[in-house]
Amino acid sequence: MSERQAARDLRGALIGCGFFAENQMRAWQELPGVKIVALCDRDPQRLAHFQDRFGIEATYTDAEAMFEALADSADPGLDFVDIATTTSAHAALVPLAADRGVDILCQKPFAGSLETARRLIEYCTQRGVSLSIHENFRWQQAVRRTIEALRDGEIGRPFFGRISYRSGFDVYKAQPYLARVERFIIEDLGIHVLDIARALFGEVDRLSCETARVNPAINGEDVATLMLRHANGVTAVVDCSYATHLADDPFPQSLIEIDGEQGSLRLRQDFVLEIHDVDGQREVRDVSPEPPAWSEAPWVPIQASVLAFQADWLQARRQHRPVETCGEDNFNTLALVEAAYRAAASHHTVIPERWGR
Numbered sequence: 001m002s003e004r005q006a007a008r009d010l011r012g013a014l015i016g017c018g019f020f021a022e023n024q025m026r027a028w029q030e031l032p033g034v035k036i037v038a039l040c041d042r043d044p045q046r047l048a049h050f051q052d053r054f055g056i057e058a059t060y061t062d063a064e065a066m067f068e069a070l071a072d073s074a075d076p077g078l079d080f081v082d083i084a085t086t087t088s089a090h091a092a093l094v095p096l097a098a099d100r101g102v103d104i105l106c107q108k109p110f111a112g113s114l115e116t117a118r119r120l121i122e123y124c125t126q127r128g129v130s131l132s133i134h135e136n137f138r139w140q141q142a143v144r145r146t147i148e149a150l151r152d153g154e155i156g157r158p159f160f161g162r163i164s165y166r167s168g169f170d171v172y173k174a175q176p177y178l179a180r181v182e183r184f185i186i187e188d189l190g191i192h193v194l195d196i197a198r199a200l201f202g203e204v205d206r207l208s209c210e211t212a213r214v215n216p217a218i219n220g221e222d223v224a225t226l227m228l229r230h231a232n233g234v235t236a237v238v239d240c241s242y243a244t245h246l247a248d249d250p251f252p253q254s255l256i257e258i259d260g261e262q263g264s265l266r267l268r269q270d271f272v273l274e275i276h277d278v279d280g281q282r283e284v285r286d287v288s289p290e291p292p293a294w295s296e297a298p299w300v301p302i303q304a305s306v307l308a309f310q311a312d313w314l315q316a317r318r319q320h321r322p323v324e325t326c327g328e329d330n331f332n333t334l335a336l337v338e339a340a341y342r343a344a345a346s347h348h349t350v351i352p353e354r355w356g357r
């Protein structure tokens with residue numbers, strides 16, 4: 001990186017001005033040393049909404065036209081692109097950015113199949129651009145503090161885990177497409193919870209899964225229960241539901257239980273982390289998120305995690321290191337999603353694919 005580049009703000013473009021991208025934009029605007037200089041959405045109304053809301057003049061309804069216009073302009077080019085569209089657009093947008101040598105952040109689910117994921121990861125590697133997947137759940141403050149407690153050995157070697165996400169929140173209101181998709185909770189939400197399982201316990205050797213559709217008004221499964229056998233010997237249960245009615249709905253919190261040889265750890269509702277030791281003593285920690293000024297209930301933990309992920313991405317770029325959830329890493333999370341659907345269809349245990357194996 002030249003001194004001139006180091007001195008100026010990083011310049012990025014956002015592609016996909018939809019529901020969730022609002023959080024990404026607000027986070028970029030809060031972070032120092034980075035600027036979104038152009039917006040792209042094929043829907044002119046969404047584009048106009050983002051232009052007004054975030055005060056960005058350069059807008060495009062076509063990504064290729066955007067890259068060409070920015071390459072031709074007198075301004076320094078783009079350093080990165082933040083792809084916040086739904087998955088089906090990624091296979092075309094990632095190569096477009098990679099061909100221009102622009103680093104890429106891309107929303108989950110990164111690709112519609114492992115074959116496409118592999119092709120896109122290799123494409124980026126061949127063109128020397130970094131590919132980072134926007135996987136923010138492991139960056140939620142409560143989840144992060146849980147990961148750190150485990151990694152610091154506070155309960156010794158783990159042998160059991162449960163990561164649970166159960167809610168009746170109406171996710172279809174802000175994201176109506178979720179009611180139409182054939183694959184719903186594992187691909188949309190379970191992918192995050194499976195990524196937390198990998199962040200806690202590492203890679204998965206075997207996986208089984210059962211699903212159900214409780215809500216008759218949707219096409220996909222809204223309940224999934226998975227059992228994972230991790231390579232480190234941990235057996236973990238990952239359970240997800242958008243059909244669970246609770247007076248104190250924990251949306252959008254993931255609750256975690258881990259049993260280790262030297263104690264147990266419980267991440268309870270409302271950001272309480274308990275560490276239990278072998279003598280039956282309990283330490284209670286407040287692991288509440290620090291709410292960004294723009295955050296609003298019930299989204300606070302998620303919005304704070306978007307800010308944390310993007311801050312780490314910036315730092316990683318300055319330190320010339322990949323983010324935890326680079327393309328190769330996220331391939332293994334995506335592989336758990338694929339394995340889960342195969343296991344649910346066959347009612348058999350499945351060995352997930354793994355990057356480089």
Ligand SMILES: NC(=O)c1ccc[n+]([C@@H]2O[C@H](COP(=O)([O-])OP(=O)(O)OC[C@H]3O[C@@H](n4cnc5c(N)ncnc54)[C@H](O)[C@@H]3O)[C@@H](O)[C@H]2O)c1
Pocket residue numbers: 015016017018019020021040041042043046061062063084085086087089093107108109134135136174175188302
């Ligand atoms: N990380 C998280 O916590 C989290 C939360 C919600 C959604 N998401 C993910 O974010 C992605 C977007 O979800 P959403 O709910 O915001 O969807 P959305 O439909 O509200 O927004 C997507 C936007 O992308 C635009 N778009 C699609 N294809 C395009 C193309 N080729 N070029 C330009 N614009 C294009 C659409 O017009 C739309 O405005 C999904 O993959 C979803 O899984 C992640």
